[in-house]
Amino acid sequence: MSRVIYFLAITILVLGSCSQQQKSNQQTVDITELESVDEIQYPYEFTYDGNPLVRHIGAADPDVHVWDDVIWMYTSQDRTVDSTIHPHHYAAMDGYHAFSSTDMINWTDHGEILHSSDVDWGWEDGGYMWAPGAARQDGKYYLYFPHRDKENNWRIGVATADSPAGPFTDVGRPMEGLTGIDPMILKDDDGEYYLYNNPGIVAKLKPNMIELAEEVRKIEYGPEDVMTNDTLKFNEGAFMHKKDGVYYFSYTNWKNKTHQGFYATGDNPYGPFEWQGPMAPKPQGAQDHHSIIEFNDQWYYFYHIAIPNLPVFKEAQGRIACYDKLYYNVDGTIKMIEHTGNY
Numbered sequence: 001m002s003r004v005i006y007f008l009a010i011t012i013l014v015l016g017s018c019s020q021q022q023k024s025n026q027q028t029v030d031i032t033e034l035e036s037v038d039e040i041q042y043p044y045e046f047t048y049d050g051n052p053l054v055r056h057i058g059a060a061d062p063d064v065h066v067w068d069d070v071i072w073m074y075t076s077q078d079r080t081v082d083s084t085i086h087p088h089h090y091a092a093m094d095g096y097h098a099f100s101s102t103d104m105i106n107w108t109d110h111g112e113i114l115h116s117s118d119v120d121w122g123w124e125d126g127g128y129m130w131a132p133g134a135a136r137q138d139g140k141y142y143l144y145f146p147h148r149d150k151e152n153n154w155r156i157g158v159a160t161a162d163s164p165a166g167p168f169t170d171v172g173r174p175m176e177g178l179t180g181i182d183p184m185i186l187k188d189d190d191g192e193y194y195l196y197n198n199p200g201i202v203a204k205l206k207p208n209m210i211e212l213a214e215e216v217r218k219i220e221y222g223p224e225d226v227m228t229n230d231t232l233k234f235n236e237g238a239f240m241h242k243k244d245g246v247y248y249f250s251y252t253n254w255k256n257k258t259h260q261g262f263y264a265t266g267d268n269p270y271g272p273f274e275w276q277g278p279m280a281p282k283p284q285g286a287q288d289h290h291s292i293i294e295f296n297d298q299w300y301y302f303y304h305i306a307i308p309n310l311p312v313f314k315e316a317q318g319r320i321a322c323y324d325k326l327y328y329n330v331d332g333t334i335k336m337i338e339h340t341g342n343y
Contacts, residue, residue: 042111051322051341052305059097060319061131062302064291071295072164073099074134078319085125094129098165113166114143114159121173123148131289135185135193142209143168146181156183158210177212186240194269196238202270221249221264222275231256237289246332249273252288260288280337286319292326299326301337
């Protein structure tokens with residue numbers, strides 16, 4: 001009897017294996033057994049089952065958009081540090097990824113869409129590809145990325161594609177009149193595009209989407225006692241969204257150990273804005289870096305965390321994207337984000 005059971009078990013295993021090979025990549029890679037993220041084949045499909053959203057690679061700094069009823073998320077990627085080249089894990093960041101979903105549950109990682117090796121004007125040793133921003137205009141897609149140039153200065157590059165899934169091609173030079181990190185693009189209701197960037201600045205883009213139409217303006221997002229307070233002022237991660245005619249300028253202060261997402265409101269994309277205070281707590285193991293979208297009449301807050309117990313990150317820092325629902329009060333202020341997760 002035991003021999004019969006043994007052969008039945010083997011048969012079931014073989015049939016199951018054949019069946020799995022006929023399916024897509026969805027859930028066919030066991031992330032607990034991955035030796036390297038290089039084993040993953042793209043496009044890679046996975047299902048959201050509570051935070052973190054992404055569990056197979058490092059996916060930080062989510063920049064999220066809704067185009068034609070599809071959610072698109074662009075992320076940076078933490079990499080293994082080679083101490084002979086990169087002094088810290090942030091220096092090793094490289095290789096942007098694009099993710100998409102039509103229901104917030106079933107997701108596709110379309111793979112790497114741009115790498116430092118694709119940028120001729122960039123830092124010769126690679127890395128230094130930090131938080132990206134994306135935009136769409138007239139069926140063309142734009143990826144804005146902070147990268148160090150050959151003189152070791154932070155610049156903002158632009159890459160273009162005919163598909164939101166990429167691949168993206170660098171335009172060949174960084175943007176003039178702009179330095180810093182964390183570019184983010186707002187498309188306003190009148191069709192104008194605005195670029196927000198560190199250190200808390202804004203400028204309108206030209207119609208070609210790769211040049212500034214004006215000099216950058218410093219954003220006044222609060223009173224002096226806020227803008228000079230080490231744990232309240234703007235540090236990084238400028239973001240702008242609009243709801244019911246109100247502009248919501250938000251940012252991160254990673255020095256605050258309790259709350260790290262803050263926001264202010266105004267009636268135009270330049271400000272000045274009225275500071276409203278915190279809207280999100282400090283994420284686990286990481287600094288807040290967020291995006292805000294509306295999808296199917298529900299608002300969402302995307303951010304990242306860092307947790308050490310996912311085996312795929314045994315050689316990397318491991319910041320990974322998450323999302324939670326966002327709610328507004330009757331007066332238009334934002335209720336405090338509640339981080340959730342099953343990690």
